[in-house]
Amino acid sequence: MWRGSDVTVSDRGTEFTVTSPDGQTCRFTTKLLGEHSVQNLLGAIAYACGTGIPMEKLVLPVKRIAAVPHRLQLLDKGNGVTYIDDAYNSNPSGARAALAVLGLFDACRILVTPGMVELGAKQEELNFEFGQEAAKACDYIVLVGKAQTQPIYNGIKDAGFDMNNVYVADGLNDALAKANSYQTSKKKVVLLENDLPDNY
Numbered sequence: 001m002w003r004g005s006d007v008t009v010s011d012r013g014t015e016f017t018v019t020s021p022d023g024q025t026c027r028f029t030t031k032l033l034g035e036h037s038v039q040n041l042l043g044a045i046a047y048a049c050g051t052g053i054p055m056e057k058l059v060l061p062v063k064r065i066a067a068v069p070h071r072l073q074l075l076d077k078g079n080g081v082t083y084i085d086d087a088y089n090s091n092p093s094g095a096r097a098a099l100a101v102l103g104l105f106d107a108c109r110i111l112v113t114p115g116m117v118e119l120g121a122k123q124e125e126l127n128f129e130f131g132q133e134a135a136k137a138c139d140y141i142v143l144v145g146k147a148q149t150q151p152i153y154n155g156i157k158d159a160g161f162d163m164n165n166v167y168v169a170d171g172l173n174d175a176l177a178k179a180n181s182y183q184t185s186k187k188k189v190v191l192l193e194n195d196l197p198d199n200y
Helices: 036-048 055-064 090-106 120-137 145-159 172-181
Strands: 001-010 012-017 023-028 072-075 080-086 108-113 140-144 165-168 187-195
Touching: 001 090, 012 036, 012 108, 023 036, 023 055, 023 108, 036 055, 036 080, 080 090, 090 108, 090 187, 108 120, 108 172, 120 145, 140 145, 145 165, 165 172
Parallel strands: 080 187, 108 140, 108 187, 140 165
Antiparallel strands: 001 012, 012 023, 072 080
């Protein structure tokens, strides 16, 4: 059985070790983020090796794989800040996966989000749950728009998060300025979850 192990995440992406059924191991690096990416790559590596390509020859091709824009895409802006751009679209499972990725970083973890929209009758409940999950993964949370993000705010509060570390911004520029203003000795990782227009 093919196995992926020793998964670490940093501002360079994800590193992981692959072990083949016969016990060979090889360390891989990818710009892709998330356990689901490691699982997908593990399947591709296993298939390629099954066609006769040695595992070591796959290290560089795996490293060159680029993320799809706005889907857990790493953007290093310098100045000790790395952005995870997950702004394409937010849904409950995608938001959970993005928070899980953020939680893996040994950094000051900041979420910037207007929450999830277009979820019908369950929108308030799902955003409340999103707030509860965010409280487990983040050091600071910046919500974009007061009315839209009230269920998230309530979920964060319900989870016992330090509400001094929550900021409700009027718009995107205000939100990004707040995220950049946090003082920390660690590198900052900012997750941009869902599209962040100024009309929230």
